[in-house]
Amino acid sequence: MTKRILTMQDLSCVGQCSLTVALPVLSAYGVEAAVLPTAVLSNHTMFKSWSYLDLTPEIDNIYRYWKENGFRFDGFLLGYLGKKELMDIAERGFDEFSAEGAKIIIDPAFGDNGKLYGGFDADYVAAMRNLLRRADVILPNMTEVCFMTGLDYREKYDVDYVERAVLEMRKYTDATVIITGVELNGKIGEAINCGGKTQYVFAELLPARLHGTGDIFAAVFAAEYLNGASLEESCAAAGNFVGDCIRKTDKSHFYGANFEEVLHGGRS
Ligand code: PXL
Numbered sequence: 001m002t003k004r005i006l007t008m009q010d011l012s013c014v015g016q017c018s019l020t021v022a023l024p025v026l027s028a029y030g031v032e033a034a035v036l037p038t039a040v041l042s043n044h045t046m047f048k049s050w051s052y053l054d055l056t057p058e059i060d061n062i063y064r065y066w067k068e069n070g071f072r073f074d075g076f077l078l079g080y081l082g083k084k085e086l087m088d089i090a091e092r093g094f095d096e097f098s099a100e101g102a103k104i105i106i107d108p109a110f111g112d113n114g115k116l117y118g119g120f121d122a123d124y125v126a127a128m129r130n131l132l133r134r135a136d137v138i139l140p141n142m143t144e145v146c147f148m149t150g151l152d153y154r155e156k157y158d159v160d161y162v163e164r165a166v167l168e169m170r171k172y173t174d175a176t177v178i179i180t181g182v183e184l185n186g187k188i189g190e191a192i193n194c195g196g197k198t199q200y201v202f203a204e205l206l207p208a209r210l211h212g213t214g215d216i217f218a219a220v221f222a223a224e225y226l227n228g229a230s231l232e233e234s235c236a237a238a239g240n241f242v243g244d245c246i247r248k249t250d251k252s253h254f255y256g257a258n259f260e261e262v263l264h265g266g267r268s
Contacts (some may be wrong), residue, residue, distance in 0.1 A: 004099075006093065008036040023035065025259065056083060074101075104137075137175055137178060139214075166179060175192075190239065192231050213257055
């Protein structure tokens with residue numbers, strides 16, 4: 001049976017991130033994608049200005065009809081939510097709409113490169129950290145781990161630092177911790193920890209850092225994982241896919257990665 005996933009994140013009308021990434025990627029990977037848009041933005045927040053329509057007030061209504069129609073989801077993929085009030089709403093969603101054995105995958109999606117995205121603060125970070133106790137798998141990057149745990153953020157680090165980051169994160173959740181975008185020994189990859197020894201999956205480190213690659217990674221990972229791939233296989237598939245997207249992205253394109261051509265079969 002085709003798996004059905006509910007992805008909760010914003011809809012940025014322009015910008016190749018969150019739902020405009022998750023929907024096509026999940027579908028192309030053979031997963032039925034349902035959406036809970038948390039907000040509509042004119043464009044993502046790495047542009048110089050943006051509008052923001054909060055959709056939180058509509059969600060009660062949406063949930064009411066989902067309940068009436070008896071919808072259930074095999075998985076949840078959470079990304080950029082936008083407001084801390086959405087954490088409770090997400091928990092209600094898990095409680096009311098999980099199919100048996102449903103997997104909850106959360107990408108905290110509030111920061112990168114040592115900084116919070118525009119509009120986020122310490123309260124949001126704390127609320128996200130609290131939500132992570134409900135997850136089966138979490139996909140923070142190093143910036144997000146540091147904000148959530150108080151670990152000092154570093155541009156350059158060694159494997160001991162990554163192991164510390166994993167242990168710090170484990171204090172807040174029993175979920176599988178997958179730290180994304182880990183750079184070690186000239187490669188980039190993921191540190192995967194389910195409580196025992198940390199496993200690493202690496203790919204080629206490319207010179208470009210593009211916006212939205214975390215969202216692409218999360219969507220591929222979630223689809224592969226729900227379809228039965230192991231954690232390592234899902235990370236490898238997602239990491240390689242992101243690498244291909246970066247290679248396909250024109251140098252003059254500054255606001256996202258070219259995942260479309262890769263989905264379309266790598267046509268250049
Ligand atoms: O890619 C994460 C993301 C998602 N949604 C919005 C964003 C960002 C990152 O800045 O601004 C609106």
